[in-house]
Amino acid sequence: MLVGLDIRDILIIDHAEIIFTSGLNVLTGETGAGKSILLDSLGFVLGWRGKTEIVRPGADFGEVSVWFEVDVDHPVKKILDENNIPWEEELLIRRVISADGRKTAWINGRRVPRELLIQLSPLLIEIHGQHDDKGLLDQRSHIHLLDMFAANNSQRELVKEAWKKLKKAEKELQDEQKKFSAFEAEESFLRYSLDELIRVNPKEGEEQELDAKRRMMQSAEKIKDDILKAQNAVGVNGAESLILDAMRWIETASGKSDGPFDDALASLSRASTELGEASGIIDGLVGTLDFDAHELEMLEERLFEIRGLARKHKIPSDQLYKFKAELEDKVAEFSFGAETLSSLEDKIRVCDNEYNVAASKLNKSRLTAGAKLDKLVREELPFLKMENAIFETNIIPAQRSANGSDDVSFVVSTNKGSAKGRIGKIASGGELSRFLLALKVCLTKGYTSVAMIFDEIDRGIGGATADAVGRRLVRLSKNAQVLIVTHSPQVAALGDAHFQVVKSITSTETLTKVNSLDGNERIEEIARMISGDKITNAAINAAATLVDGR
Numbered sequence: 001m002l003v004g005l006d007i008r009d010i011l012i013i014d015h016a017e018i019i020f021t022s023g024l025n026v027l028t029g030e031t032g033a034g035k036s037i038l039l040d041s042l043g044f045v046l047g048w049r050g051k052t053e054i055v056r057p058g059a060d061f062g063e064v065s066v067w068f069e070v071d072v073d074h075p076v077k078k079i080l081d082e083n084n085i086p087w088e089e090e091l092l093i094r095r096v097i098s099a100d101g102r103k104t105a106w107i108n109g110r111r112v113p114r115e116l117l118i119q120l121s122p123l124l125i126e127i128h129g130q131h132d133d134k135g136l137l138d139q140r141s142h143i144h145l146l147d148m149f150a151a152n153n154s155q156r157e158l159v160k161e162a163w164k165k166l167k168k169a170e171k172e173l174q175d176e177q178k179k180f181s182a183f184e185a186e187e188s189f190l191r192y193s194l195d196e197l198i199r200v201n202p203k204e205g206e207e208q209e210l211d212a213k214r215r216m217m218q219s220a221e222k223i224k225d226d227i228l229k230a231q232n233a234v235g236v237n238g239a240e241s242l243i244l245d246a247m248r249w250i251e252t253a254s255g256k257s258d259g260p261f262d263d264a265l266a267s268l269s270r271a272s273t274e275l276g277e278a279s280g281i282i283d284g285l286v287g288t289l290d291f292d293a294h295e296l297e298m299l300e301e302r303l304f305e306i307r308g309l310a311r312k313h314k315i316p317s318d319q320l321y322k323f324k325a326e327l328e329d330k331v332a333e334f335s336f337g338a339e340t341l342s343s344l345e346d347k348i349r350v351c352d353n354e355y356n357v358a359a360s361k362l363n364k365s366r367l368t369a370g371a372k373l374d375k376l377v378r379e380e381l382p383f384l385k386m387e388n389a390i391f392e393t394n395i396i397p398a399q400r401s402a403n404g405s406d407d408v409s410f411v412v413s414t415n416k417g418s419a420k421g422r423i424g425k426i427a428s429g430g431e432l433s434r435f436l437l438a439l440k441v442c443l444t445k446g447y448t449s450v451a452m453i454f455d456e457i458d459r460g461i462g463g464a465t466a467d468a469v470g471r472r473l474v475r476l477s478k479n480a481q482v483l484i485v486t487h488s489p490q491v492a493a494l495g496d497a498h499f500q501v502v503k504s505i506t507s508t509e510t511l512t513k514v515n516s517l518d519g520n521e522r523i524e525e526i527a528r529m530i531s532g533d534k535i536t537n538a539a540i541n542a543a544a545t546l547v548d549g550r
Contacts, residue, residue: 001069001481002125002451003090007041009059016514018499024477026495027485028525033503034512035485039127039455042066045095046125047105047117055099057509065094068124074449076123085110091124093117127453128436139422143366143408146393149443150369155362156403162355163402169351173344180341193313194331197324202306207317210303217296231282234275243272355400362404363395370395370408373442380438384472385465388416391435410439433457434465437472444480451481458488466490489529493546498522523547 007016012034029035043050045064055062068091070076080087086108095105095117105112107120147156216223232238247268254261310317370393377391390413398407413420414431423435436457444452458469470491476482477496486492498517503510517525523543524535531539 002483003067003069004065005038005042006063006065007038008064009056009062010041010044010054010064011037011056012503012510012512013037013041014056014511016512018514019516020481020483021497022481023496024474024494025481025483026492026498027483027501028487028492028498028529029501030503031487033501035501036455037512038501038514039453039485042125042453043127044097045093045105045117046121047095047114048121052101055097059099061096061098063094063096065092067092068451071449074123076120079116079120079123080107083110083112083116085112093120122450124450125453126450127455128440128457139409142393142410143403143406145439145443146366146369146373146408149373150365152362152365152369155358155365158358159355159362159404160402162351162358163400166348166351166355169344169348173341173348176340176344190327190330194324194327197309197320197327200305200309200320202309202317202320202324204321205318207303207306207310210299210306214296214299214303217299227282227285231279234279234282240272240275240279243268243275247272359400359405363406366395366404366406366408369393376442377438380441380472381434384434384438384468386414386431386434386438389414389431389435390420391438392420433459433461434469437469437476441472441476444476451483452476453483453485455485456487457484458486458491462488463490470494487529489526489543489546492526492529493543493549498525500525 001022002020004020005016005018007013009015016038018038027035027038040050040054041064044054045066069089070087070091072089076091077087080091091108093105093107095103097103103114105114105117107116147153234240247265250261250264250268254265306317306320309320313320313323315323373393374391381387381389381391392411394407394409394411396407398405410423411420412423412435423432433454437454440452454473458466461469466488467490470488471494473482473484473491474494484491484495492498500515500517500521501512502515503512515521523540526543526546527535527539530542
């Protein structure tokens with residue numbers, strides 16, 4: 001329920017606070033008094049697009065606050081929880097705009113973006129006017145309104161889920177077909193490339209090893225000459241022979257004298273051992289340098305072949321073995337491609353059947369609800385002085401979607417013999433308002449989570465018709481909170497709460513005030529609505545009669 005609205009420094013309002021009631025709330029005032037400013041302010045705080053320069057002249061910023069009572073199972077509770085916004089059975093929304101146009105919003109003290117206000121607003125407020133281009137008069141909303149009336153949420157969810165599964169399966173098939181087609185287009189190249197790679201069979205790190213070995217082979221003659229010199233230098237004809245001679249000479253000397261010769265012999269023995277090991281290593285090096293010209297030729301052919309494949313496929317040589325594995329996977333995948341396509345086509349047929357079954361059940365639910373809604377609206381129309389009008393819920397096949405396979409529209413005829421057409425195209429202003437009201441009375445039974453605002457929907461009607469409209473608004477307010485901006489005294493007299501919008505003009509400024517009326521003040525306002533600026537006794541008596549006749 002909308003509890004209150006507080007407006008500060010917006011347009012020609014310096015400060016206005018309205019505390020609403022749960023039933024029928026009536027707002028009246030002379031044309032131009034500023035009733036539309038109240039709706040503009042409500043739209044501003046809820047994030048709707050509107051006027052940009054709304055700060056009252058001379059003020060640094062304008063501010064609007066609105067607060068609601070919401071039950072624990074109200075749909076806004078889930079959104080608040082998802083956005084970590086505290087909640088204690090009251091929802092306070094505050095929005096501020098500076099003189100330079102910067103806007104800031106808070107929900108229950110937590111700063112929030114405008115997008116969150118837009119997400120919450122349709123769950124809290126509906127505004128309907130004589131020239132309403134949203135809600136009931138937007139054909140795209142008719143299917144949702146009918147589903148709400150039908151209370152077929154579980155069936156709609158089944159259709160939505162079946163649609164998601166079908167679309168997912170179709171996407172999988174589409175992706176697989178693209179892959180299959182892409183492979184077909186390059187199949188011969190892939191298979192040729194794979195055969196070539198299988199023949200060459202490159203190994204990880206092979207190119208670097210071959211390159212190092214080739215460089216060694218190419219400089220082997222020079223290297224071998226140096227290695228042979230080293231072999232001679234340390235072998236039996238070189239250092240090794242000299243060390244053995246030295247050891248023999250020291251041993252001979254030790255026999256002729258008692259000098260300290262043991263350490264020298266031990267050192268020479270160790271040197272002899274190290275030279276033996278070095279000589280063995282050098283002999284091994286000599287062995288590795290023994291190759292023939294054919295071996296070098298074969299190695300170079302292998303290296304050039306590997307590098308040629310790398311250039312051909314524009315990848316590093318050390319990645320060829322991975323590329324070969326990727327091609328093997330692609331070719332293997334293609335081998336199973338036709339089988340996969342067939343499997344996905346079967347899956348789509350199953351999903352398609354599931355969707356059709358769910359959509360058919362939803363269609364039957366809508367047809368049943370549509371017939372029931374038509375009956376209820378027809379029962380309402382005579383009370384609104386539209387005995388000859390026709391209302392029908394038109395349900396025809398439509399392109400399949402997550403909402404099912406139905407196109408839903410409300411069509412009307414206002415007089416006997418008149419052609420039927422969509423509600424927004426056929427009815428005049430006053431007739432449109434009454435159709436709108438009849439629908440809302442029928443659609444809101446048991447549906448009370450949204451406050452409904454009717455902006456002068458009674459314009460163009462009067463007398464008994466205006467009274468009938470007022471009675472329907474009262475009936476509607478039994479199920480949902482209703483706010484009506486009206487110029488009709490018959491409607492104003494039926495309100496549970498009455499607010500008067502008054503504009504005052506001084507030498508320096510123009511201000512709008514909102515007064516809560518009761519008792520004689522209310523009777524005087526209704527009398528003004530009856531007779532104009534000059535309130536007569538007859539008008540006072542008529543106003544009192546209207547109020548007493550509630």
